[in-house]
Amino acid sequence: MRRNPILREISHFLLPAIMLFALYVQFHGEYSPGGGFQAGVIFASAIILFAILHGDKKAENVLSLGLAKVLAAIGVLLYGGVGIASMLLGGNFLDYDALAEDPITGQLWGILLIEAGVGITVATVIIAIFYTFSKYKD
Amino acid sequence: MTAIAIVTMRSILSVVMLSGIYSLISATLFIILDAPDVAFTEAAVGAVISTVLFLSAFAITGKHQTLTRKNHWIAIFVVVVTGAGLLYSTTDMPPFGAPDAPVQQHVAPRYLSQAETEIGIPNVVTAVLSSYRGYDTFGEVVVVFTALIAVLLLLGRKKGSSGEGNS
Amino acid sequence: MLELISNYYNYWVSIILMMLGLFIVIDHTNLFKKLVGLNIFQTSVFILFISIGAVDGGTAPIIAEGYTLYANPLPQVLILTAIVVSVATTAVGLALVVSISRRYQSVDEKEIEKIELESEQE
Numbered sequence: 001m002r003r004n005p006i007l008r009e010i011s012h013f014l015l016p017a018i019m020l021f022a023l024y025v026q027f028h029g030e031y032s033p034g035g036g037f038q039a040g041v042i043f044a045s046a047i048i049l050f051a052i053l054h055g056d057k058k059a060e061n062v063l064s065l066g067l068a069k070v071l072a073a074i075g076v077l078l079y080g081g082v083g084i085a086s087m088l089l090g091g092n093f094l095d096y097d098a099l100a101e102d103p104i105t106g107q108l109w110g111i112l113l114i115e116a117g118v119g120i121t122v123a124t125v126i127i128a129i130f131y132t133f134s135k136y137k138d
Numbered sequence: 139m140t141a142i143a144i145v146t147m148r149s150i151l152s153v154v155m156l157s158g159i160y161s162l163i164s165a166t167l168f169i170i171l172d173a174p175d176v177a178f179t180e181a182a183v184g185a186v187i188s189t190v191l192f193l194s195a196f197a198i199t200g201k202h203q204t205l206t207r208k209n210h211w212i213a214i215f216v217v218v219v220t221g222a223g224l225l226y227s228t229t230d231m232p233p234f235g236a237p238d239a240p241v242q243q244h245v246a247p248r249y250l251s252q253a254e255t256e257i258g259i260p261n262v263v264t265a266v267l268s269s270y271r272g273y274d275t276f277g278e279v280v281v282v283f284t285a286l287i288a289v290l291l292l293l294g295r296k297k298g299s300s301g302e303g304n305s
Numbered sequence: 306m307l308e309l310i311s312n313y314y315n316y317w318v319s320i321i322l323m324m325l326g327l328f329i330v331i332d333h334t335n336l337f338k339k340l341v342g343l344n345i346f347q348t349s350v351f352i353l354f355i356s357i358g359a360v361d362g363g364t365a366p367i368i369a370e371g372y373t374l375y376a377n378p379l380p381q382v383l384i385l386t387a388i389v390v391s392v393a394t395t396a397v398g399l400a401l402v403v404s405i406s407r408r409y410q411s412v413d414e415k416e417i418e419k420i421e422l423e424s425e426q427e
Binding site: 031032033037122125126129132133136 | 365367385388389392393396399400403
């Protein structure tokens, strides 16, 4: 499957579209179905498609296993950080009303940041699990 | 139905493919039931990620398939008894789609009516997920991260020299 | 009788799928098939929950002009979380199966039991 030239050519067109769609879903989660989880899964499937078609070595050049692990931790910390920040600014844990002057803006900021955190974590976790499976030697 | 086909099939490869189809069919079901977010996630996750992971794991272990003879009747008995009990109890549940069911009272109408004013975004599912019930979503992100750690612990050891990538 | 079916058929579909999944988990000896059975079981529970939240004549819970009756968002939030958790569980389960197969050279439950018994008797 790696040597199939038709699939590789098509993937050159499809992969940027898939990643762009993942970003669209991530940021439009507030107005249409979507949000962090879906966006993370779609982005991960783009990278997995790339890894299946072009081989593991090239995929590792784009996003190595170590970087994926670090990004996963950063996603979780981003989420927790928003919670702690809202505690430091006077509200309860994960109370977004305290993040800005008026509650609506605070909610928007809070939701944006945590959905980004969720998307990053989900995408990198799935990619890292896939890498671990495909590099495994008996 | 796809599930019955999965029960009777022998080859694991077809079973995995059928489970992907099963996920897609249930995603369509979710759309019919007015749940687009869930359908999105189920289609992406069940049909893509699960299938890919199953195929990678299957490629590693190879086709060690032996069908050992065993007694099927115990399993069938357990399943039939449990199923009958559950089916009998469904008559106590509220009818399908009733607007006055207990689940539609209490918190749900409040979320639906207040989401636009308190949070300012139209997608109520995202509003509930990230703001009203944000703590649960935090727990879920931690669960996903823990799954990564578990897989890394189980399979992450390096052995021998480097070789080619996946199949 | 027809009213009985039309009122409750969503529960029945979900229960039948659940029982099929349970049967696969209990009965089959191949570890991969057990995991697929678990997946079927989980998805049937999702169908049950989403069908509980559906409302006759409602629409998707995204506030828009002109719609008044929405489906219940709470079960959908719960199931969204559950779907992601289910993929996490499947991934860890598959990792377990792979490491089991490395140790015992088989993914069949009965063979693994036999190997365990033989190694205990030594």
